[in-house]
Amino acid sequence: MALTDLVGWMDEYGVPGAVWFAKRLAANDTLATGAHGAGPYIPKEFLFSVFPDLNHPEEENPDCWFDLYIDSHADRRRIRAIWYNNRLRGGTRNEARLTNFGGGRSALLDPDSTGALAVFAFLPHGPGRQMECHVWVCDQGAEADLLEERIGPVEPKAPVVWQPGEIARDLFMHTDAGPGSCRLLPGEIPPAWLTRFPTGEEIIRETVKRRQRNGLEPDRLLMRRRECEFEIFLSVEEAVYLPRIRQGFSAIGDFLSLAQTILQSRKTRSGTSLELHVREIMTEEGLLADTSFTYRPVIENGKRPDFLFPSKAAYDNPAFPAERLRMLAAKTTCKDRWRQVLNEADRIATKHLLTLQEGVSEGQFREMSEAGVRLVVPAELHRSYPASVRPHLVTFENFIGDVRPLSAIQGP
Structure with a gap:
């Protein structure tokens, strides 16, 4: 339609x-x-x-x-x-x-x-x-x-x-914090965040404090931190915006403006959260920025893949073997967005796409595979995929293991 x-x-x-x-x-x-x-x-x-x-x-x-x-x-x-x-x-x-x-x-x-x-x-x-x-x-x-x-x-x-x-109910229908929750109490929110909404990087740093590695493999750590970070985000959002809503509005335009501000804040968080978590965990796994990977590089024709491996310098060097290059896109859903990665790096034939989507159909997976897209999916989500697809999925941990040795040679 x-x-x-x-x-x-x-x-x-x-x-x-x-x-x-x-x-x-x-x-x-x-x-x-x-x-x-x-x-x-x-x-x-x-x-x-x-x-x-x-x-x-x-x-x-x-x-x-x-x-x-x-x-x-x-x-x-x-x-x-x-x-x-x-x-x-x-x-x-x-x-x-x-x-x-x-x-x-x-x-x-x-x-x-x-x-x-x-x-x-x-x-x-x-x-x-x-x-x-x-x-x-x-x-x-x-x-x-x-x-x-x-x-x-x-x-x-x-x-x-x-x-x-009903803006207050629409936007702040959150459950009470349970044991182990990352929801912040009012006194735990940094005062500066109440006057200037924190950046994604700031919330990620707070997430890492509350969900440290403690021996967790990358797949499980990624899922746990995503849950924690979302709870922190909702805590700050409620502390910043709910008092303004309770004050009421003198004009419809003011109401609509605040609602749009809140929704835009959520879109911004959703658009960058996954890739920021991926970058943090890869760094904790010993991958070095601009040596083992480059985040959001600008390459041919202004294209900006989320991650290049081992580095932008290696990608830009025509003498560096193309078979030793990798790229990774990070998208929470892939049903309609997987095609966006097809032209993100001309030198790399196989495009890796990390997603949190709970499954794809066999037809969708076949179409992705024929186009050269390889799915990277956290291990605990593999059971959400058809049995015929699961053997072809790459875990986040295995992907890190694949790209780790690529930086050993930065030249021909």
């Missing part, structure tokens, strides 16, 4: 009282891994808030039915929301899912939708009216970009709940 259709959809269903749930579809949501009982996973706490009748622990696997319209693909279904709760009775499951989509004919279960941004808009309902839900599954990156302009970045494992017109 045209982007104008999506704009109209956002305006129609972005009404007060509506609740949006946005997530990146994992392979376990779709049929990409061949899982039984496929259907989008949605946190049960959210489903309980939308369907209170679902929250009946005394019943085994309580459920409810509602109408769901996948407007992006002209599809209507009668959907079942179910809480699989047999763990309360000695079983293993305690999760909520939406089911009855009709298999791979649904855009939500199509394996090629893995990694796509999907937005569920639950509409308000009054006495005697049933809940209904309208869904948009993004087919292209431009659609995801447009939606994220409205609700902020949506990353793997980090769904977004958005309630149109």
Whole structure:
């Protein structure tokens, strides 16, 4: 569909009282891994808030039915929301899912939708009216970009709940800090951060203090630090912006300006966070900047890959063997963005792409491989990929091991 259709959809269903749930579809949501009982996973706490009748622990696997319209693909279904709760009775499951989509004919279960941004808009309902839900599954990156302009970045494992017109609830619906959390208490936030929002590098430094290596392998360390850094970011965001929101606004323009500032801050963080973590961990692993790797170099025709190995100097030296060069792009999702790396370094045939996306379809992976893209995926996410794809994934630790010896020779 045209982007104008999506704009109209956002305006129609972005009404007060509506609740949006946005997530990146994992392979376990779709049929990409061949899982039984496929259907989008949605946190049960959210489903309980939308369907209170679902929250009946005394019943085994309580459920409810509602109408769901996948407007992006002209599809209507009668959907079942179910809480699989047999763990309360000695079983293993305690999760909520939406089911009855009709298999791979649904855009939500199509394996090629893995990694796509999907937005569920639950509409308000009054006495005697049933809940209904309208869904948009993004087919292209431009659609995801447009939606994220409205609700902020949506990353793997980090769904977004958005309630149109309620900025404080939209932006600061965070859970309380639990044991081991990196959430900062008000007294732990540096005073300077309250007047000038910290840079990504400053938040990364605080993250490293709280999540030191302690013998963790690079893959696990990357995932733990990403979680920690996001909690720190949310703590600072709430401390800086929530008092301003509570003061109220004298003009709509002031309200919109602050909302845009917050969303832009989130976009900036999302755009650089992963590569900053990768740079920090590679340095801790003994790789030297501008000797073992170069971060964001400018090469031919103004191209700027995230990382070059062993260095920009080696890349610029035509006598340096091309087979000893590597490049790495760092992108949280790869469904639509993997093509961006194809032309980032002309001398390097195989492009390595580090992603946190929870799976790709076999078709997507085949297309990437044929184009010369090799996926680098943290080890704990490998099980999210189809069994046929897993043997071809590279762990972050193995990638570091591959590039480590490249700097031994910086000339022909």
